[in-house]
Amino acid sequence: MTLLYIYILWVAACVDSISADSHITVSARVGSTAVLPCNLRKEFTERSIVRWHTDVGFVFERSSDKTSIGSGYEGRVDVPEDELRKGNCSLVLKNVRITDDGAYRSFVVEYVDRTNTGKTQEISRVKLSVDVFWNISAEVGSTVLLPCEWSDLSIQTPHIEWYIDSEIVFERKGKESYQGEGYKDRVDVPEDELLKGNCSLVLKNFGFTDEAVYRSSMVVTHTKKSVLVQKVELSVYKKPEERKDETSSSSGEAGINWPHPLIFIISLLMCLFFSH
Incomplete structure (x- = not known):
């Protein structure tokens, strides 16, 4: 009290x-x-x-x-x-x-x-x-949605960019769009969704090389400057059994490989016999 x-x-x-x-x-x-x-x-x-x-x-x-x-x-x-x-x-x-x-x-x-x-x-x-940081894991070969939302609906023609460092992954301004190298036919921000304020990136056929930190920015028309909207770290998801197999494999390599019990017993008996 x-x-x-x-x-x-x-x-x-x-x-x-x-x-x-x-x-x-x-x-x-x-x-x-x-x-x-x-x-x-x-x-x-x-x-x-x-x-x-x-x-x-x-x-x-x-x-x-x-x-x-x-x-x-x-x-x-x-x-x-x-x-x-x-x-x-x-x-x-x-x-x-x-x-x-x-x-x-x-x-x-x-x-x-x-x-x-x-x-x-x-x-x-x-x-x-x-x-603004998101962590997302996905299985190889799956389709991934990288979340992004822009609520200033006063912009009639939104201009969105998704990129990794200085490399453009996807860009859309109205009906015009650009897909970066290595992402052709795999990425999109649907125009109808973008007009609603949903700037999420759809990434198909996700692979190991797609692991990275993705950023999305909205280009403000009157200033021509980019405003950071979202950051997403994308990584490969591994099933529990795969992790278990890897752990068992690494443990086996690091540990001692014991001989078969029968061989061990016979060797011990022979050792005792010859010692007498």
């Missing part, structure tokens, strides 16, 4: 001490929902505004009568009003993307009038670390 009381006091102290110097790290996988913590020191009033943004742009803002959402975050972010009334200004970020990785800051602004928004106070700093 004493330990529980100490723990509660410690948590309360931590929450109360949140300031511009506070740094919290939150980890999330691509496609999951992340909650970036934030607690108000004072009561949220009709004149209060809570604002979230990153080092590169605006994310979300809520006042007593309206909300504003930054570009690229539509339908993905919120600070629930009922929670805000309780002093919880945490940002809920749905369908996490690799592009969400970075530093986030929350602020509270006391609104006075149109020309004076009063003092802006920073509440917390949160580092969102997005984990």
Whole structure:
């Protein structure tokens, strides 16, 4: 009971001490929902505004009568009003993307009038670390699906690239597509799926030489820059019996090869006979 009381006091102290110097790290996988913590020191009033943004742009803002959402975050972010009334200004970020990785800051602004928004106070700093790495094992000769999702459906003609290091495996822009050397008739990102935001790579007739770390990137039209979407490590899957055979084989080579028991007994008897 004493330990529980100490723990509660410690948590309360931590929450109360949140300031511009506070740094919290939150980890999330691509496609999951992340909650970036934030607690108000004072009561949220009709004149209060809570604002979230990153080092590169605006994310979300809520006042007593309206909300504003930054570009690229539509339908993905919120600070629930009922929670805000309780002093919880945490940002809920749905369908996490690799592009969400970075530093986030929350602020509270006391609104006075149109020309004076009063003092802006920073509440917390949160580092969102997005984990995009997948490990997939597949049997030789099988068809493998390398997962990838891009939710910015405002792009009318998505341009996706799958590659290993600097080698292009597959590329699609609209109806046009390119298959890298050694992947002809084996790889595809179906156009109809890509338009839905599904950029998963279909790899047929998987072989030992296909073992590698694959990356997918979406080429942003207006900037001509590639945005990393997914990383997948693909390896050959071995059945349990194959692993057992390999273990037995290696154990036999490394161990001592004992002779047949009958030969051993005869040799021992002959040794005793001649010793007399």
